[in-house]
Amino acid sequence: MRTQVLIVGAGPSGLLLGQLLSRAGVDNLILERQTGDYVLGRIRAGVLEQTTVDLLEHAGVGARMHAEGLVHHGFELTFDGQRHHIDLNRLTGGQSVMVYGQTEVTRDLMQARAASGAQTLYSASDVALFGFDGDQPGARCTVDGERLEIRCDYIAGCDGYHGVSRASVPPDAIRTHEKLYAFGWLGLLSDTPPVGPELIYGRHERGFTLCSMRSATRSRYYLQVPLTEQVGDWSDERFWDELRSRLDPAAAAALVTGPSLEKSIAPLRSFVAEPMRFGRLFLAGDAAHIVPPTGAKGLNLAASDVHYLSQALIEHYRERSEAGIEHYSARCLSRIWKAERFSWWFTGLMHQLPHEPEIDARLRRAELEYLVSSDAAMAAMAENYVGLPW
Incomplete structure (x- = not known):
């Protein structure tokens, strides 16, 4: 088999890259180790920066997002039982974010790919990449019991933290940076109306909370928990009781409970691999990178990577220019490190940190009090939350 660009991974980044390349006339093939149903079943965040919204529109998959997504012009911060509004629209000169689930983004991209006739090979096992340090890269894999060899011009590794792409890079050619947090997020999805019209990020002596939503009738809630916790130990009743105990009085009174559709615990980490190009x-x-979910930067960073990579590859095929390819890694990493900084800062600000000295806790509270009393401080936060420019 032969294609111009081989994309490893059919998550939102791989599908979005494939869609942008296909619309520009660049032939591409996607390899995915899971089934399509499995990919669609993954529950992920759903806060989209304006640049991500614009990119999805450019890819031709924005219609349902605009019909069903929720535009948010701000969000709430709570601590000491008080709620404080961060007015993104006012603080950033009119910018906002879109609440639209990553599952729905993936569904839209899958449907667009199927309509275009572009090929995706699901349930691909034993994937091995080769030749990317020369001029004849490719991959070998097994699909439906048949061993395949795919030749290409370039390989895009969009297969996640545990994928084969980064693992295929020689260890001495890549440098990784990682910070592991001593807590995770216990998340619950339910078909209940959201507790408020905007997201609520809460700091409480029992731990962080996040009240978010997927639609006007589906809610997603999170609790900070130790990594020693097990999902099976958390009944729905226990989750709702703990959440209510951490909310401010108005939110606690407005909370509507119901059966969970899904519960899971996600550990938090900051991770960056550099460079992001190897031949x-x-x-x-x-x-290439993981951010703590505080601030919802994961999908948006993936979209910015795809923006830079699609531009570079399209420029190569249309103009025979290598400029975008040569600068791909540096452009991505400049934005990635800024988003990593914001997610690290926001995570530290809002969570209870184990074994934290009293002076650190007091300093953190002083920072929160300063933040909500200063337009300059809130503007800096809002600028990062809506997304830094490409």
């Missing part, structure tokens, strides 16, 4: 292999999305 004819490019890393994008979670294959």
Whole structure:
């Protein structure tokens, strides 16, 4: 088999890259180790920066997002039982974010790919990449019991933190940076109306909370928990009781409970691999970086990677220029490190940190009090929350 760009991974970053390349006339093939149903079943965040919204529109998959997504012009911060509004629209000169689930983004991209006739090979096992340090890269894999060899010009590794792409890079050619947090997020999805019209980020002596939503009738809630916790130990009743105990009085009174559709615990980490290009292999999305979910930067960083990579590849095929390819890694990493900084800062600000000295806790509270009393401080936060420019 032969294609111009081989994309490893059919998550949102791989599908979005494929869609942008296909619309520009660049032939591409996607390899995915899971089934399509499995990919669609993954529950992920759903706060989209304006640049991500614009990119999805450019890819031709924005219609349902605009029909069903929720535009948010701000969000709430709570601490000491008080709620404080961060007015994104006012603080950033009119910018906002879109609440639209990553599952729905993936569904839209899958449907667009199927309509275009572009090929995706699901349930691909034993994937091995080769030749990306020369001029004849490719991959070998098994699909439906048949061993295949795929030749290509370039490989885009969009297969996540545990994927084969980053693992294929020689260890001495890549440097990784990682910070592990001593807590995770216990999340619950329910078909209940959201507790408020905007997201609520809460700091409480029992731990962080996040009240978010997927639609006007589906809610997603999170509790900070130790990594020693097990999902099976959390009944729905226990989750709702703990959440209510951490909310401010108005939110606690407005909370509507119901059966969970899904519960899971996600550990938090900050991770960056650099560089993001190795000859004819490019890393994008979670294959190259992970951010704590505080601030919802994961999907948006993947979209910015895809923006830079699609531009570089389209420029190469249309103009025979290598400029975008040569600068891909540096452009991505400049934005990635800024988003990592924001997610690290916001996570530290809002969570209870184990064994934290009293002076650190007091300083953190002083920072929160300063933040909500200063337009300059809130503007800096809002600028990062809506997303820094490409």
